[in-house]
Amino acid sequence: MSAEAVYLDHNATTLLDAKVLEAMLPFLRNQQGNPTSRHSYGRAARQAIDHAREQVAAAVGAHPSQVTFTSGGTEANNLAIKGIAATHTPSQVAVSAIEHPAVSRPAHSLLGRGWKMAKIGVDAVGQLNPDQLVQALQQKTALVSVMAANNETGVLQDVPAIAEVVRRHGSLLHTDAVQALGKVALDFNALGVNAMSISAHKIHGPQGAGALILDKRVDIQPLLDGGGQEKGLRSGTENISAIVGFGLACELATRDLTSQAGRIGRLRDQLEQGLNELGGIIFGREAKRLPNTSFFAFPNIDGETLVMALDRQGYAVASGSACSSDSIEPSHVLMAMGIAPGIARGAVRVSLGVDNSAAQIVAFLQTLKNELLRIKRMAAVAV
Amino acid sequence: MTVRTPIYLDYSATTPVDQRVAEKMIPYLTEHFGNPASRSHVFGWVAEKAVENAREQVAVLVNADPKEIVWTSGATESNNLAIKGAANFYAGSKGKHIVTIATEHKAVIDTVRELERQGFEATYLEPEPDGLVDLEKFKAALRADTVLASVMLVNNEIGVIQDIETLGNLCRANGTIFHVDAAQATGKVEIDLEKLPVDLMSFSAHKTYGPKGIGALYVRRKPRVRLEAQMHGGGHERGFRSGTLPTHQIVGMGEAFHIAREEMALENARIKRLRDKLWAGLSEIEEVYLNGDLKQRVAHNLNVSFNFVEGESLIMAVKDIAVSSGSACTSASLEPSYVLRALGRSDELAHSSIRFSIGRYTTEEEIDYTIDLLKAKIGKLRELSPLWEMYQDGIDINSVQWAAH
Numbered sequence: 001m002s003a004e005a006v007y008l009d010h011n012a013t014t015l016l017d018a019k020v021l022e023a024m025l026p027f028l029r030n031q032q033g034n035p036t037s038r039h040s041y042g043r044a045a046r047q048a049i050d051h052a053r054e055q056v057a058a059a060v061g062a063h064p065s066q067v068t069f070t071s072g073g074t075e076a077n078n079l080a081i082k083g084i085a086a087t088h089t090p091s092q093v094a095v096s097a098i099e100h101p102a103v104s105r106p107a108h109s110l111l112g113r114g115w116k117m118a119k120i121g122v123d124a125v126g127q128l129n130p131d132q133l134v135q136a137l138q139q140k141t142a143l144v145s146v147m148a149a150n151n152e153t154g155v156l157q158d159v160p161a162i163a164e165v166v167r168r169h170g171s172l173l174h175t176d177a178v179q180a181l182g183k184v185a186l187d188f189n190a191l192g193v194n195a196m197s198i199s200a201h202k203i204h205g206p207q208g209a210g211a212l213i214l215d216k217r218v219d220i221q222p223l224l225d226g227g228g229q230e231k232g233l234r235s236g237t238e239n240i241s242a243i244v245g246f247g248l249a250c251e252l253a254t255r256d257l258t259s260q261a262g263r264i265g266r267l268r269d270q271l272e273q274g275l276n277e278l279g280g281i282i283f284g285r286e287a288k289r290l291p292n293t294s295f296f297a298f299p300n301i302d303g304e305t306l307v308m309a310l311d312r313q314g315y316a317v318a319s320g321s322a323c324s325s326d327s328i329e330p331s332h333v334l335m336a337m338g339i340a341p342g343i344a345r346g347a348v349r350v351s352l353g354v355d356n357s358a359a360q361i362v363a364f365l366q367t368l369k370n371e372l373l374r375i376k377r378m379a380a381v382a383v
Numbered sequence: 384m385t386v387r388t389p390i391y392l393d394y395s396a397t398t399p400v401d402q403r404v405a406e407k408m409i410p411y412l413t414e415h416f417g418n419p420a421s422r423s424h425v426f427g428w429v430a431e432k433a434v435e436n437a438r439e440q441v442a443v444l445v446n447a448d449p450k451e452i453v454w455t456s457g458a459t460e461s462n463n464l465a466i467k468g469a470a471n472f473y474a475g476s477k478g479k480h481i482v483t484i485a486t487e488h489k490a491v492i493d494t495v496r497e498l499e500r501q502g503f504e505a506t507y508l509e510p511e512p513d514g515l516v517d518l519e520k521f522k523a524a525l526r527a528d529t530v531l532a533s534v535m536l537v538n539n540e541i542g543v544i545q546d547i548e549t550l551g552n553l554c555r556a557n558g559t560i561f562h563v564d565a566a567q568a569t570g571k572v573e574i575d576l577e578k579l580p581v582d583l584m585s586f587s588a589h590k591t592y593g594p595k596g597i598g599a600l601y602v603r604r605k606p607r608v609r610l611e612a613q614m615h616g617g618g619h620e621r622g623f624r625s626g627t628l629p630t631h632q633i634v635g636m637g638e639a640f641h642i643a644r645e646e647m648a649l650e651n652a653r654i655k656r657l658r659d660k661l662w663a664g665l666s667e668i669e670e671v672y673l674n675g676d677l678k679q680r681v682a683h684n685l686n687v688s689f690n691f692v693e694g695e696s697l698i699m700a701v702k703d704i705a706v707s708s709g710s711a712c713t714s715a716s717l718e719p720s721y722v723l724r725a726l727g728r729s730d731e732l733a734h735s736s737i738r739f740s741i742g743r744y745t746t747e748e749e750i751d752y753t754i755d756l757l758k759a760k761i762g763k764l765r766e767l768s769p770l771w772e773m774y775q776d777g778i779d780i781n782s783v784q785w786a787a788h
Contacts (some may be wrong), residue, residue, distance in 0.1 A: 005425060012427070013418035019414055028405045028594060034397035038698075039705035040389055040398070071596065074616040102625060109615050138488030138680060174638035203746035206412060208456070208596045208629030223613065225492030225497045226459040235490060236459030237397065237589060239596025242629070305425040316417075316424035328767065 005314045006360050010202075010353035011151050011179060012318055016205040017252060020245045024206065026243035035238050045240050052247025059250035060177075060198065061187035062213045069243050072210035073178040073199035074102040077210050079234070080195040081106040081145060082173045083110045083286050087219035088142040090114035094171075095145045096128055097156075097336035098247060099119050103145050103176050103264035120146070125287040126155035126337050128162060137169040144173050145226035148191070152292025152333045154347055155185065163192030172218060178210075182253030183261060200242065203340050204354070205249030209242035249345060256354075259346055264352050265291030267361055271350060274298075274365035278372060281343060283334060292353065297346030300347045301375055306348055311372040315364055318349045388703040390749045394590075394742030395539055395567060396685060396707055399741070400635065401477050401592040407638040408594065411631035418621060430551030430630045437637025441586065445565075445574040446638040447462050453623045454633055457598035458566035459490040460614075461585035462533075464600055464624065465562045466494045469583060470531050471502060473560060478528020479503045481558075482521070482546075484535070485725040486510050491533050491755050503530075503622075512727050513676035514543035514711070521550055525557040530676055536574070536584075537567040540707075540722040540738055541675030542684025544572055551580030560608060566590055570643030571651065571681040576601060582608045586640075588632070590766075592743060593639030597632035600624075618693045654741050655682035662741060664686075664754030668761050670774070674723055674736060685739040688723070690765045691771040694734030700760040704753055708738030 007015065027048065033041025035049055047309040049069070057064040070076045081103065085093060095107045097119045107117050118136040121129045128146055137144075144166045159175055166173040169213050180186055182203035188196055195218060197212040214220065214233075226235030268291055272282055275296050285297045295302065303319040308316055330344035348365075391399075400408075411433060419434045421427025423530065435449070442449040455461045483495050485507045495505050506524045510516050515569060516534065524534065532554050534545050547563055554561035565574060566587040576584065584601040588594055602608050616625030662685055665671055670690035688709070689697060698708050709720035721732035728736075739753070766769040770780055 007426060009418075009421060009424065009426070013416060015416045016412045016533050021409075024412070025405075025409075028400050028408065029402070030399070032391075032397060032399035034393070034589075037393055037707065039702075039707050041391060041393070042593075071460070072629075074614060075456070077616070078614050100616070101618065105615035105618075109612075156674045175685045183510065199627075201418075201629075206629065206631065207418075207627055208632050224459055224463045224490075225493035226462065226488070228489070228493075235493070236457045237452065237587075237595050239594075239632075240455070241594065242632070244598050253723075311424045316421075316426050318421065318423055344697070 005255070005316060006356070006364065007316045008350045008352060008356065008364065009316045009318050012202050012320070012353035014204045014353055015355060016206060017249060020029045020205055020248050024241045024245040027244055030318045035240065036229065037123065039196060045125065048244050049238055049247060049314045050242055052243045055247035055251045056198075056211055059186075059254040060181070060196070061189050062215055064215060066188065066213050068212045068214060068230045069238060070210045070234055071208060071239065072201070072211060075174070075175055075195050075211040075223070076197035076199070076210045077102045079220070080197060080378065081143065082110070082221060083102070083108050083220040084143050084172060084174070084195070084218060086221040087116065091140040091142050092116040092118055092136070093143045093145070094118040094120055094136040097149065098126060098148055098150050098333045100151055100178070101143065102146065107145065116168065117192065120348060122336050124338055126150060126153045126284040126333065127156050127287050130165070133162065133165055137166070137171060141171045144171055146173070146175055148175045148177040148289050149184065149185070149295070150284075150333060151179045152331055152347075153291035153295045154179070154351075155284040155287040156289060159191045167192065175382050179290065181250075182257065183292055185257065188213050200246035200249055203249050203253040206242045206245040208239055209246040211246070237265055260354055262355070264354070267352050267358060268292060268294055270358060270361050271365070274361070278369055283339065283347070292351050294350045296348060297343050298372060299343065299346070300379070301346050301372060303346045303348050305375060306346070306371065309375060310367065313367045313371065315367060318351070386746070386752045389705045390753060391705045392739045392741060392745065392753065393705045393707055395542075395738065395740035397589050397595065397743065398592045398742055400594055401639060401642060403642060404635045406491055406636045407425060408631040408635040411634050411679040413642060414496035415630070417630070419630055423511045428699050431631055434457070434628055434633050437633045440637035440641040441599055442478070442565060443514070444569060444644045445576050445584070445601065447576040448604060451576075451601050451604050453602055453620045454628055455587070455594055455598045455600055455624055458564065458585045458587035461587075461598045461600040462488070462490040462564055463494050464610065464613045465583040465585060466531060466533055467498065467563065467613055469560045470498055471611040473530045474503070475712040477530040477558065478526070480526050480529045482506045482508065482524045482529055484508050484510060484516055485512065486538055486540075487533065487535055488564060490540055491535065495687070505713060514538060514541045514726055515676055515679060516545055516550065518546065518549055518553070522553050525553060525559055525760065526662065529557060531688045533564065535563070535564040535567070537571060537681050538675065539721065540566070540720060541726075542681045543675045544679050547581060548579055555698065556582045567681070569640060570647050573685055584614045587637055589771065591607060591639050591643050594632045594635040597629060597636045599636070618709070637654045639704055650743060650770070655744055657741050657747065658682050658685055660747070661685055661750050661754060665757055668758055674726060674728065683728045683741050683743075686736060687734040687739070688728060688736040689761055690732060691768050691774055692735045693768075695759075696764055697735055697737070700764055701756060703756055703763050707740075708740040709733045709738075767779045
């Protein structure tokens with residue numbers, strides 16, 4: 001990998017914080033024990049997990065007993081949706097039209113089991129349509145899932161208001177907060193949700209750890225059966241090093257949140273001013289967004305082509321979400337916002353992080369300008 | 384030579400990460416931190432290449448095609464995915480009966496129990512007193528509607544090795560999908576999936592000197608075995624298992640399995656010498672019982688019951704060694720080991736059992752220390768035991784009519 005490569009894809013994954021690595025290393029190198037074992041090796045592992053549980057709980061305004069560790073955000077979402085559905089007689093599950101596949105697909109998987117699924121639309125800037133929410137809730141609905149922040153556009157939902165409506169209709173609300181954690185303040189109780197998914201590797205923690213924050217009054221069934229770890233909610237030997245890293249990453253992300261969010265937000269503004277000048281269309285700009293995310297397109301420029309061109313110049317950005325990069329379908333998020341497919345196919349996502357600087361943005365904009373010109377010239381020749 | 388206590392003799396619970404494995408993992412925690420699913424930049428490609436290299440390393444150890452290896456978060460998830468995934472996929476065409484063994488790991492037993500709640504029927508075969516499955520009884524348990532059988536290759540408590548080849552052929556003949564939990568087997572016994580009639584096999588990294596939080600499921604391609612996915616999302620792992628792949632852990636599992644392949648022959652011979660020495664020493668103590676067959680067993684495991692000793696006080700007395708006991712297989716549970724009970728051991732003998740599991744870093748001095756420790760402590764505990772005194776006096780304890788409390 002070239003030393004100069006600039007990473008602008010923090011919504012896909014983030015560089016591990018050096019302090020987090022330091023905290024993890026003893027658990028990879030020497031302190032070995034299975035937390036289930038009762039001897040001193042096992043007890044040391046157990047204590048480390050308990051401490052991490054407190055750190056995670058503190059970062060999201062939850063009680064440690066509300067934290068269930070999982071292998072990541074996808075598992076947390078699967079656990080919330082399928083686990084809650086399993087304790088209800090089949091009715092309806094309602095999800096927003098812009099959910100990550102890790103929410104929409106588990107919801108979809110319920111269809112064979114007598115469940116119905118409702119999709120709640122969003123407006124042109126990506127905010128949940130409140131009338132459609134109420135309309136969906138006219139049907140008996142066991143569970144609603146609306147993400148706190150969208151991974152592609154960064155658009156934030158008014159989760160407390162949604163929670164209020166959902167509660168009034170006697171339904172439960174889950175929120176996928178994987179992208180929101182560490183970028184905006186997150187308080188489980190203030191949000192008023194019943195369940196919330198978070199992940200370590202989006203906040204400079206390691207891949208392989210996540211958590212479901214769960215209101216203990218909610219009946220839920222585990223996805224994984226076995227040794228009964230995590231109070232029976234998630235069997236399997238705990239991934240101690242990753243959990244320890246997750247705990248510290250949560251602590252660091254929330255401690256530095258205000259200052260970092262302000263600084264990164266200014267970088268994003270600087271970027272978007274430049275994009276404007278180059279004639280870019282910025283999606284969801286009028287909505288409240290994560291401070292680090294910019295999702296944009298240039299008319300008549302294919303997103304994949306632009307992303308590849310930027311990669312050759314040493315800039316790592318994404319076209320749509322990383323997980324669905326295999327497909328050439330336009331982003332389902334932009335489709336839900338009513339963006340024309342021709343424009344949506346041009347979509348490129350820049351997601352910034354603590355390791356980015358103003359100088360990088362200036363250089364990126366210059367490169368972008370050059371590449372746009374080059375692509376247009378090539379297109380003209382091809383015609 | 385003095386040894387450092389507590390001596391770790393619990394390698395079947397988890398193994399330390401091999402230093403060589405840790406060093407391979409660290410670059411993927413630092414400079415190569417990309418998401419392997421990111422297809423648009425070099426950070427993602429580097430991660431993806433590492434993931435595929437590790438997949439190859441895992442496949443090589445068990446002689447499978449890398450395309451047959453699906454990453455999971457560990458053996459528990461592999462077992463859940465294999466059993467629920469195959470049972471649900473084939474229930475419609477084959478039926479809803481499952482055969483497994485009463486001595487399987489909880490991750491198999493509890494998964495089958497969950498399927499029972501969902502309308503499946505299950506047979507939990509009792510093993511013979513040596514821990515092995517009787518092939519005729521297994522054959523008789525298979526029915527026309529048996530959709531899946533699940534048998535572990537190496538038992539986690541007593542280390543016995545089942546005859547997977549014969550069991551698999553019986554399943555083949557019956558059109559039954561055969562799943563094998565091999566979490567305790569990698570690096571300890573040869574596994575050749577080109578020869579073995581196995582459809583699905585679960586692996587774990589942290590029992591083979593790799594990191595916790597990563598495992599794999601082998602899913603046979605020829606003939607093709609299909610599964611209903613249990614984790615839905617971005618469609619990773621060809622739809623079998625969604626979720627961002629933890630690159631560093633995968634790299635660690637690959638390296639751990641690579642080392643296992645390179646070193647298992649020599650290492651197992653060394654470990655067997657240590658285990659045999661431990662058993663020779665412990666069997667000098669009166670009234671000790673080996674649990675499980677000694678021959679058809681991995682070199683790493685010794686499971687011994689000490690008669691006329693109370694389980695909890697035994698554990699307290701041997702604090703200098705980190706081992707598992709029959710009374711604490713699951714934390715905070717005072718139930719005696721269900722595995723030893725299934726072999727026909729009494730509650731008392733199950734409670735007073737110790738699983739010694741030996742591994743890569745166990746030394747001869749540690750084994751000597753352990754033998755001396757057990758001899759001394761068992762002697763002390765028995766001095767305090769009225770049952771031991773009665774036994775010494777030639778009274779048959781089982782014939783004693785105890786007064787009611």
